[in-house]
Amino acid sequence: MIAVVTVLLAFPLGYLLRSHLAANVAYAIAYLWAFTFQTLYLTLSMLGGDDSAFSKNEFPISYGLVAAGIFGIGFGLVALGHRVGSRRTTRQAVS
Known part of the structure; x- marks a missing residue:
């Protein structure tokens, strides 16, 4: 169940939320509920x-x-999603 939460939520939260802190907190809450x-x-x-x-x-x-390894991988996916999402908004601002 924790792996499913990580796969389904970590990257999208990082991608969609502007605040990296908000994305990490949202992921941590979802993960810890599932855990x-x-x-x-x-x-x-x-x-x-x-x-x-x-x-x-x-x-x-x-x-x-x-479980701790999956939790850490999830934070990595949040960071990756945030990086991809911030590049998307930077490209749109330049255009």
């Missing part, structure tokens, strides 16, 4: 006996690392 929902879903599945995400006996450090 909370996903973590709750996986935790409830684990408590129900499904060990496919992470087991009961170990701390899921790999889950946290992957």
Whole structure:
């Protein structure tokens, strides 16, 4: 779910919003909502006996690392979208 939010929202937010800070905050809010929902879903599945995400006996450090990596990639996509969007507005202003 967090990967879907990142792919669908990060670049468009950077592209469409003028403020880089506003785009980063909007992405962070959407990502963190999805992260909370996903973590709750996986935790409830684990408590129900499904060990496919992470087991009961170990701390899921790999889950946290992957989630942090996706979060960082999303900020990179926001920055890329902002750069492409600012070039578009610069070209229109010159023309």
